Amino acid sequence: MTELLKITGEVTNSREISYDDLAGINASHQVIDVSKLGMKRGGDAITLGGLLELVQVQETAQYIGLHASADNFHASIPLAPIRDTALLIYRLHDAPLTGKSGGPFRFYIPNHAACHTDEIDECANVKFVDHIEFTADKGFDNRPTDDAAHEALHRHDSHD
Numbered sequence: 001m002t003e004l005l006k007i008t009g010e011v012t013n014s015r016e017i018s019y020d021d022l023a024g025i026n027a028s029h030q031v032i033d034v035s036k037l038g039m040k041r042g043g044d045a046i047t048l049g050g051l052l053e054l055v056q057v058q059e060t061a062q063y064i065g066l067h068a069s070a071d072n073f074h075a076s077i078p079l080a081p082i083r084d085t086a087l088l089i090y091r092l093h094d095a096p097l098t099g100k101s102g103g104p105f106r107f108y109i110p111n112h113a114a115c116h117t118d119e120i121d122e123c124a125n126v127k128f129v130d131h132i133e134f135t136a137d138k139g140f141d142n143r144p145t146d147d148a149a150h151e152a153l154h155r156h157d158s159h160d
């Protein structure tokens, strides 16, 4: 089964994109080995700039919504501060990113803040992203807002 990433909202060109679509994007938008940028798990990515170009994001887009229906995890973060730095990891060892690594598509913001210390935090490195939605106003966000909620979330983690 080919997993698709839906991109909707304040864009001219709504799309459903696959691993092959991402791998086919111009080399100038590809980042090989995100561990160079501090990502502990590694992998290859497409720049957010490359995605914005692909869907022709509109000027009205102020927030990016990252939706993971797999575990009902959602973040909505301001676009401007991460526009030139954020990445979407989609490949590891020349194959689609597996669920174990947060795949098939994982958002990554280099220089993120610690979880729930800022709007742009490690929690916003959303795993299992199946829908990216650009909005004019802040959208749905159910990231943990306090220590207890954040610890509860991590209690489900199988790694570390």
Ligand SMILES: Nc1nc2c(c(=O)[nH]1)N[C@H]1C(S)=C(S)[C@@H](COP(=O)(O)O)O[C@H]1N2
Pocket (backbone or CB within 6 Å): 041, 068, 071, 073, 102, 115, 122, 123, 124, 125, 126, 127, 128, 153, 157
């Ligand atoms: N879909 C989804 N993405 C998520 C989370 C989650 O629970 N679900 N947890 C966030 C938090 S709080 C952290 S610290 C990191 C953990 O990433 P890791 O599992 O690669 O260590 O993923 C973030 N992205």
Ligand SMILES: [Mo]
Pocket (backbone or CB within 6 Å): 115, 122, 123, 150, 154
């Ligand atoms: Mo976290």
